[in-house]
Amino acid sequence: MSYLFSTVAEEQEMLARIGVDSIDQLLQQIPKPLQLDRLLDLPPALSEMELEQHMRALAANSGGVSSRTCFLGGGAYDHYIPSVVDEITGRGEYYTAYTPYQAEASQGTLQAFFEYQTMICQLTGMQVSNASLYEGGGSVSEATLMAMRTTGRTGRVVVAGAVHPEYVQVLRTYVGHTSTEVIHIAAGADGTVDLAKLAGAIDEHTAAVVVQNPNFLGNIEDVEAIAKLAHDKESLLVCSVDPIGLGLLARPGDLGADIVVAEGQSLGIPLQFGGPYLGILACRNDFIRRMPGRLIGETIDRTGGRCFVLNMQAREQHIRREKATSNICTNQGLMALRATMYLAQMGPQGMRETAELCVQKAHYAATQIAAIPGFSIPYAKTPKFKEFVVKVPGSAQAIVDKVAAAGVDVGPTLSQLAPVPGVADTDSLLLVAVTEQRTKADIDHLVKLLK
Amino acid sequence: MDFMDLAALKYAKTHEWVAIEGDMATVGITDFAVHLLSDLVFIDLPKPGKALKVGESCGEVESVKAVSDVYAPLAGVVTETNPELGDTTEKLSSDPFGAGWLIKMKVTDLSGVTNLLDRAAYEKHCESEAH
Numbered sequence: 133m134s135y136l137f138s139t140v141a142e143e144q145e146m147l148a149r150i151g152v153d154s155i156d157q158l159l160q161q162i163p164k165p166l167q168l169d170r171l172l173d174l175p176p177a178l179s180e181m182e183l184e185q186h187m188r189a190l191a192a193n194s195g196g197v198s199s200r201t202c203f204l205g206g207g208a209y210d211h212y213i214p215s216v217v218d219e220i221t222g223r224g225e226y227y228t229a230y231t232p233y234q235a236e237a238s239q240g241t242l243q244a245f246f247e248y249q250t251m252i253c254q255l256t257g258m259q260v261s262n263a264s265l266y267e268g269g270g271s272v273s274e275a276t277l278m279a280m281r282t283t284g285r286t287g288r289v290v291v292a293g294a295v296h297p298e299y300v301q302v303l304r305t306y307v308g309h310t311s312t313e314v315i316h317i318a319a320g321a322d323g324t325v326d327l328a329k330l331a332g333a334i335d336e337h338t339a340a341v342v343v344q345n346p347n348f349l350g351n352i353e354d355v356e357a358i359a360k361l362a363h364d365k366e367s368l369l370v371c372s373v374d375p376i377g378l379g380l381l382a383r384p385g386d387l388g389a390d391i392v393v394a395e396g397q398s399l400g401i402p403l404q405f406g407g408p409y410l411g412i413l414a415c416r417n418d419f420i421r422r423m424p425g426r427l428i429g430e431t432i433d434r435t436g437g438r439c440f441v442l443n444m445q446a447r448e449q450h451i452r453r454e455k456a457t458s459n460i461c462t463n464q465g466l467m468a469l470r471a472t473m474y475l476a477q478m479g480p481q482g483m484r485e486t487a488e489l490c491v492q493k494a495h496y497a498a499t500q501i502a503a504i505p506g507f508s509i510p511y512a513k514t515p516k517f518k519e520f521v522v523k524v525p526g527s528a529q530a531i532v533d534k535v536a537a538a539g540v541d542v543g544p545t546l547s548q549l550a551p552v553p554g555v556a557d558t559d560s561l562l563l564v565a566v567t568e569q570r571t572k573a574d575i576d577h578l579v580k581l582l583k
Numbered sequence: 584m585d586f587m588d589l590a591a592l593k594y595a596k597t598h599e600w601v602a603i604e605g606d607m608a609t610v611g612i613t614d615f616a617v618h619l620l621s622d623l624v625f626i627d628l629p630k631p632g633k634a635l636k637v638g639e640s641c642g643e644v645e646s647v648k649a650v651s652d653v654y655a656p657l658a659g660v661v662t663e664t665n666p667e668l669g670d671t672t673e674k675l676s677s678d679p680f681g682a683g684w685l686i687k688m689k690v691t692d693l694s695g696v697t698n699l700l701d702r703a704a705y706e707k708h709c710e711s712e713a714h
Contacts, residue, residue, distance in 0.1 A: 451649060455652070
């Protein structure tokens with residue numbers, strides 16, 4: 133019998149096998165008032181050709197970043213994706229979204245993840261990377277839980293300043309029903325965390341300090357100083373980064389971070405309406421057994437040939453049940469593969485050049501926007517990477533709508549997401565991000581639209 | 584460390600052994616447990632100063648197949664962990680009752696000893712688990 137039944141005869145055969153007369157009898161344990169006693173209210177079925185035409189008409193209404201000019205920030209960015217990324221990840225040998233079940237039979241996939249782990253370690257300055265998690269916010273939470281397991285402390289987690297509001301929400305969701313308190317220290321006047329207040333919040337029950345660099349407002353935090361404050365109380369520093377920024381900024385591993393996490397979307401993954409994205413998590417060697425997710429290792433097979441295996445599975449959920457390091461025992465296979473191909477194609481030089489273009493273009497844009505009457509850049513003196521806050525005259529949402537009508541996207545506005553402690557007057561604030569893809573003409577066009 | 588007199592030790596059903604001297608106890612896991620776990624790869628032990636309740640997890644022994652908890656057979660405070668087990672598991676595999684000891688603790692409630700098994704009762708317990 134085929135997997136999906138379709139004929140009345142097949143339906144009867146299955147009912148007979150399980151010993152009931154009809155579908156109604158099969159479903160009788162569902163209370164009558166909850167049963168639908170009519171057919172679903174659907175339009176008549178379309179032929180394949182009609183459906184194709186209908187879908188094409190619907191698709192024509194969608195606009196992607198390819199048909200617009202994107203200055204959107206807030207955690208997902210319109211970076212260039214080299215064509216080799218699609219070319220290789222689209223190959224039949226690789227093209228599956230899921231982590232391999234019969235892992236060692238998929239040597240090519242395991243090798244790609246091994247390369248991914250190696251490049252993430254090089255990029256972040258850490259010693260171990262897992263084979264990826266799902267997205268940035270989940271990675272922040274998993275890193276925090278990992279810090280609790282490592283330190284044996286569950287009393288407190290301190291969020292340092294402008295961490296992405298959605299990441300903080302995910303973190304609060306993870307620990308909201310436990311006894312762990314989440315203390316959120318406000319951003320100071322310069323848009324980075326207030327170090328004195330931060331120092332006061334870290335105590336001997338604090339498992340982790342979570343910082344984002346560049347932070348949600350685009351500003352560069354003093355990660356080294358924050359790491360010292362955390363380590364003074366023997367708590368761990370979880371540092372969320374922009375992987376593109378690491379082409380230019382100091383590596384978090386060199387600044388004292390214990391666990392580095394990131395949203396990996398910028399590494400060759402299209403914006404695609406918010407996901408699937410990629411969770412990056414890397415750490416120091418000491419914490420390897422507390423790390424969630426899969427880990428690929430290199431070894432030799434019985435003929436002495438180089439091969440790849442899944443390591444440390446004894447800590448995964450399918451073996452260790454409730455004591456597993458995480459309930460994630462898979463990885464974001466296809467997206468990790470894209471990031472691997474992206475990093476391999478760019479190389480250290482390409483990453484540096486991309487980061488330099490972002491910095492230069494973002495600073496040009498900020499300067500031009502600051503010169504528009506009524507507009508200002510609130511954290512103008514604080515070092516930035518590719519994104520910055522703009523204060524507009526009146527409503528930020530009105531500005532977003534105005535430029536959107538002309539095919540240009542900026543934002544999000546700061547009132548659109550949960551508040552960042554320490555940031556006031558959010559109705560007139562919005563984020564602008566400038567990637568290497570934006571030209572001087574694009575930026576000048578945006579400035580003209582804003583005026 | 585000398586090879587312990589197995590008959591003088593006390594045992595927990597979860598396969599820890601305890602050697603008691605005054606209010607100090609040395610804790611390890613039995614050869615039976617080591618054999619069940621097969622190839623050991625990693626041992627994680629508590630920090631000195633940690634207070635333990637009876638039955639509380641006080642460490643982990645990881646083999647190629649599984650990670651198993653080590654449970655505190657008595658209530659007390661950890662005073663020392665076996666420095667020989669930091670980077671290698673060989674001592675535990677080869678000499679679980681001697682050089683492969685795991686922790687030393689100051690026992691806070693010696694009455695807990697009455698709930699532990701003697702050698703004969705423990706051997707019987709292992710026989711029933713081996714089936």
